[in-house]
Amino acid sequence: MRIGELARRTAVSERSLRYYEEQGLLAARRTGGGHREFTESAVDRVIHIQKLFAAGLSSRTIADVLPCMRDCDGGPAAVATPSLVETLLGERARIDARIAQLASSREVLDEVIEAASGA
Structure with a gap:
């Protein structure tokens, strides 16, 4: 999905999504035309990121926490x-x-x- 759709589905601005990507919190692949493409799992990941920011965590701490959370990427959680x-x-x-x-x-x-x- 493109960034606009991800923004609509998560109620998070495109600007915030770009920031998440810059901080290494969210990954997108680029199309030949340079557009960001996100997987379906990005919706859950953005929701997790939002909850962690709401808890007062910094982007650096969130980057450390995300791999330890289940359901973000569908894989096993890191310790x-x-x-x-x-x-x-x-x-x-x-x-x-x-x-x-x-x-x-x-x-x-x-x-x-x-x-x-x-x-």
């Missing part, structure tokens, strides 16, 4: 290095801390809403 596992544990701890901060903020808002509504 994560201890260093990568440590990085991911740190990212998870960062996310957990952010969740705790958000929960605390929600509690404060709940208190303000309750006080403002006269309940």
Whole structure:
């Protein structure tokens, strides 16, 4: 499939897809006319990339993580290095801390809403 179709199917801009390719996160073969052609598995790969970016991972970390994830390329997953596992544990701890901060903020808002509504 061409880049426009991949963009439509994943709701990711063509610009982002080009960036993913530049960063080594996504591979495309080139036609004789120089157009990018992606395999069907690129849809799942882009979805995985989006989820990892949403989790706050850098493109460099994502490049390390993708080979360890199943269903991206249809092949067996690589084994994560201890260093990568440590990085991911740190990212998870960062996310957990952010969740705790958000929960605390929600509690404060709940208190303000309750006080403002006269309940």
